[in-house]
Ligand code: FE
Ligand code: FE
């Protein structure tokens with residue numbers, strides 16, 4: 001059975017986020033590793049961490065995924081921006097590892113004019129400062145739509161980052177359906193072909209998380225705008241094929257669709273019902 005969850009707010013703390021996940025009847029969850037647009041974070045007490053982990057364990061909520069802030073740009077050539085990104089990713093890998101999160105995903109970054117190669121070099125150096133090689137957490141690179149000068153729009157770019165780091169075994173991939181579709185990978189008409197290409201370049205086993213989103217923007221548009229499942233250009237049948245693809249079995253799915261908690265609860269229930277119906 002597919003594990004399904006959504007992005008959960010940590011505005012009320014991590015314990016609250018876990019309780020909300022239980023109420024949503026989800027199997028998994030994604031939370032921000034800190035304030036997504038600022039730089040602040042709360043230090044979690046050991047009691048809070050224990051309580052969070054207990055709620056997850058007792059309710060079979062697994063494959064916990066952290067998402068680093070959007071403001072972080074490890075590809076930046078601007079010293080201040082780059083140093084900030086290096087600090088945040090280093091701190092958050094350690095913080096989320098201590099919280100017992102299985103994976104932490106981040107957007108590789110935008111090179112803002114210095115070129116893909118130089119941007120990738122910066123990302124690699126930042127990751128090498130951040131990953132000690134002894135943590136349990138896996139660091140996931142997210143597939144990107146390619147807006148502006150975003151890196152990670154192609155599987156080859158993600159491979160170049162992974163190949164360059166000191167501990168490649170600590171690096172996996174988060175496959176975002178909205179982003180790959182907008183990047184020009186045709187998961188609607190040629191899902192097998194896209195996954196074969198991913199397997200050839202990176203290896204399918206590197207996919208540790210799937211962001212399940214429909215896309216409000218057309219194929220190959222390089223624009224990143226999520227739509228509710230079935231409400232965008234990818235469509236419901238194509239997203240169900242992703243969920244049922246044998247090559248992706250066992251990988252958790254996280255919804256990042258523009259809905260509130262009640263809407264997400266209904267979206268999860270709707271997906272489960274549809275998947276169960278197709279198995280009979
Ligand atoms: Fe993301
Ligand atoms: Fe995403």
Ligand code: ZN
Nearest residue numbers: 178179224226
């Ligand atoms: Zn997105």
